Amino acid sequence: MKDSWRRLAERLGGRLAFQAPLRELTSFRVGGPARMLARPEDVGELQELLASARRERLPFIMLGGGSNLLFDDAGFDGLVIKLGAGFAGLEGAGSLVRAGAAAASADLLAWTVARDLGGLEGLAGLPGTVGGAVAGNAGAGPEGLGRAVTRLFVLEGDGRARSIPAADLNFAYRRLEGLPERAVILEAEFALTSRPAVEIRARLAEIRERRGGQPLGGRSAGCVFKNPPSISAGRLIDECGFKGQRVGGARVSEVHANFILAENGATASDILALIDRVRQGVLARRGLALELELKVLGPGGEVRA
Template identity: 40%
Template structure:
């Protein structure tokens, strides 16, 4: 398969350990993992995948993913390095899909632009945040997204208005297999000190809650309407519960920590046990927020 990727300029790796690309630090190997350098590389990757009927899997920072131990067949594309451009015009900030939310929020602050503070502690890329409609109780990416450039499944670049995409709770109805390449956010003028202060306190708040401890993928489950998954898991007596190297966080019961040696199988078993116990205890069936991909 390697030969068909010869014209790609970005880094290419065969049988690459995907655990390196996921914040959970689990997952088997990727048959072919490519880090495109730029949009031309990405267009070519899409074309190669279509012409050779190869499945294309997209990963940003891998902060919302559980990659199974059998890895990913076909092509895995990592949208990071070549997609970090930032361009500020007035109250709009346009950026590549591979930029980190924290970096983007800090850049917005430098221009006294407010509106992204809620996202400053979310360890994902802009593209991943749009695909997931990432957010907190203070806002979601859909609230500020004015436009995006998307590479569709036919290999065409489309310009789409934010208002033309339907979003839900941690969900965006993007065109099938669409890859967000770049996006524009509409922010508002604010006071630079206040913006920087709220970015700092957002990151501090998460650090104090232990969110950045150990290897994890953030909240495992969506909050059911009117309740919190973490509260339900704690009420079911599962804080600190363990399967192999995977443990329910003692700080935040909706987080599972890989203490270093966990496999995806350990985490999946723990997820299924949590769902069972919470259902028996509260009658509520939790739904995963993380995306589970790859082969068993």
């Protein structure tokens, strides 16, 4: 271990770990260890971590709730950064709300509903954090929570803080474009609408009921594939006969064919092999190339498309 990391580890104590298991930090609960796992509690610590990673040319990745991520069985040969509770603040002035990236999406939703503020109902029942939800423009339908974002506060890869107005960003289908490369989302600002709580709660109930069609009990990472323009990916996979198919401990859900469940003994390789099988089958039978919604990371940080 280099001296700079040793010194940082002494300062951060247990909040910088080496060869740290990642499986407990993701909803699939598979995958190998991270070379390093850090849990900074403030911007200063985060800046130091980013500076060390930059100096050593070490790849880094942000981890929120790990509910949309698949790490390789070999793990991640770099630095995984999971923002600590110091980044989970929620505050508001009128209908403008600021949420820290480490805040749970569920906490943000509950906080806004308690103040009769509508606009984030798509977060109903969604696991994970605000940072992960913003980075993937998560939501209940094709439109994500990005449409309520007015501004993001980020740290760029070189450690500089910056505020980016929504006009400079593009929230596309399960994708955020316009963030500088390697930027870390610290906070998001949302413009919400004052609405009677009963209306908000009715909408939440509707969305939760729709989620009843998802296998919410098992170990999954939500939808594996994005919906092609003309048809839902789940329906397509079902029509191609993949429901219930398995590779090792990975199985295509019988409840919702766009969910892969990791069962006892499942590995990341099982899940990847099943993903490949479904993709190839759908391409061969229907001529449609499915795109991943799930973020699949290789051991060097490469993202699988």
